[in-house]
Amino acid sequence: MTPSTFSTALTEFKKQVDWVGLRFYSEKASRQVVRNENLEYHGSSHDQGIMIEVMIDGHVGYAATSDLTPEGLKAAFNKAKTFSTQASGFKAAAFTQEQRPSSRGQFQSPYLHRLDALTTEELIRILLKASQSLKVSEKIVCREASAWLTQTEIYYLSSSGAEWSQNFNLVNTHFLATAQDSKDTQTRSTGNSLQSGAEALRKENLLENCEVTGQEAMELLEAANCPTGTMDLLLAPDQMHLQIHESIGHPLELDRILGDERNYAGWSFVKPENFGHLQYGSPLLNVVFDPQESGQLASYAFDDVGNPATREYLIKDGQLLRGLGGLESQKRLGISGVANQRSSSWNRAPIDRMANINLVPGDKSLEDMISSTEKGLLMKTNRSWSIDDYRNKFQFGCQYGQLIEDGKLGATVKNPNYRGITLPFWKSLKAVGSPKTYENHGSPYCGKGEPNQVIRVAHSSPYCLFSNIEVFGGES
């Protein structure tokens, strides 16, 4: 397929509907998994297709096809036109071409070395060495090292003059060690998801990190259970990632607030009138939507309807300012939002999604936060997550905990969990780490929508300290 094929199709289609857009999507991915020093999986995929969206009497309807012949495109267009004509009489909202901007431009993920510069041999060699490094003891019964490398190309063309393309290089790595003895089993993992080139897998400290991961799994095997009680909680960035995602990202999605998502992921405790007024957290809480931060997993120049993406404050000094909604939700609610109407692939319609939602660093060093804590816990790396359909009552578990006593880090504890309610929790934020403690963490697995869509998100955060949180461990 070439741009001229789409251009020809567009010329034919645009005479028949009020507006039409074509979104071509091609994704090449490879995945390798090494378990216990054996190559368990080596595979690759090439997924491609086109989404045709039409506007008829203010209703936007969609048809997607993997048949990229001119006849295939025409059949999909006719399906979209016929079905959407019928649906327009029962539409939930009316839109105009203002919800489909005439954007033009390109985006390219940052990289030093192309992803395909990594040969199969080099990649497998790295993963085999990582698996060996995870094996710090015979008690590490499962050592898993995996890489998932993705190259995605999106090309968009519309009857109102939009023409843009985006190329993404995505790297997901995961390294896991499970330690087991006659009494217990404990797992520790590391890895990341980001936009990068081959350099992400050639980092000098990769094997060292794997060894530490294995050692910490062994530590957990010998550790006491996390205590039960109410105390200060210091969360590492790789748990803040999940905390931000579930209790800030999702409740601020405007399509949830509108009720579109009620039958699946749920509603939200946030009301439209809360924007500009609600004190969401302590004055130390500052959160931005930032698709422009280079290298994060969900960085882009345009969302999937072509809205140019810009950095916006969602929460400033603890006050809720703006929601996560694209141009359609903004029109329906009459409030401002962000460029986040995104699709998981060519075969799904764009809906309001998170992208890079980041917590702005403060001024405390990690040592400051530990030394200021009389009785508390440090928790690292999410392993369990659950929150209600309004995004109030949550319970999260981590892989690794450490006691903090009289301003000092103490013994390692296993099975650390905590629970709370969103607004009181964020209001208990009492210290925010400095840029030196700031880390980026991404995830390719955010699920939402009907039909279901899994999408890439990222959340950067420093270490953060919360007061008086209910914590508990596993069964003895």
Next chain:
Amino acid sequence: MNSREIFNFVADGLFQELSSDESLNISFRGEDTDFVRWTQAQVRQNTSVLQMEISFELHKAGRRVLKSWSVQGSPEWDLIQARQQLQAARQEIAVLPVDPYLVPFENKGTSEAVFHGRLLEGEKLIAAIATPSKGYDLAGLYAGGTIYVGNRNSKGQNHWFANETFFMDYSLYNGANAAKACYAGFEWVQNDFESSLKRTAEQLQVMEKPRKKLSPGKYRVYLAPAAVAELSGMFGWGALSYRSLKTGGSAFKKLFEKERELSSHFSLSENFDLGLMPRFNEIGELAPVQMDLIRNGKLEQLLVSARSAKEYGVPNNYANASESPRALEIAPGTLSEENILKKIGTGLYLSNLHYLNWSDLQNARVTGMTRYACLWVENGEIVAPIEDMRFDVSLYDILGEGLEAVTEFQEVDPSVDTYDRRSLGGKKIPGFLIKNFSLTL
């Protein structure tokens, strides 16, 4: 050419290309689906999807490579793409280490199952949902169309499965009160959908009383089949997988080692008689039509794939590669529908659960939320809906000593997952009466 003919054309073309030291397993997955997303009983988004994908696994000299790609539907073009994929696979396989757990392909037979449906299309479909829903605040998803699954290998194996089904997964709202239902099948019967709507609306009416706020503590609860189905989803997160057991990821390790046990009221099996799922797995092995996994609280067997069987030296029971249940059935018991409230006495009727996750995997402890029509019952009478509560319970407790009774009726819970593609399958599930169910927040 139709989907099956395209698949056969590409498969035959690739088989002809193979050298004597190569073998190939090839699969097809396609669908032609109409999705309609509803909010406030109006159409939010309609999306029609035609997608086809072919994948293969190439074996040579004790090594394997997997490939998949989107199919256009033009046989000659698709065969050219397939040949390019085969060439790429050959280049990669030459540099891979030997796979010690490689399972050579065999001819595991031939099967064909094609189920035609009677679905509504276009204008009729939208009006059929919108007209009776008028006046309700309805949110949900209609999905309908044909799903195709094929599998062949170079040893002669040949399976084909197609079914034409629909589901209307929806919920009704009155402010924050909600009730949930799913109308699904092979044939859209307007009266059946309208009856479903009416029943759900009646359930919603029960929710109109002021909500009761509960304190954390232990309660007797009745989990309706939809709630048990949600709970049983946890069995697919490694609990019943032999490989997960060996790699530290099974919640039923203590059950396997007989350190803990479950109630004699609890029996769990794979039952492909449900007809919602092909019996063949990714490499074409046919699972037994029925297979007990847990019988009267005792673990009979875990799910074992061919690869795990080779790695761990245990019998293969033809599980899929992820060793997760595909046609799960929980056996019924003796509790009749009319006795449910009486047996609750004072406690909770929970219609649905939400967002479950392991809170302590090694002890099979699960946390999650109540959702939709959850009701406070006193002396066998429904008193009020409850404010949603978080629970944190061990399966060893609630499916062990805590499991007081299982209903004599079961409900089919069709899979409504649509990540990447419409899923197949479903479960057949009864309701559970459980004592000492721990609510925490």
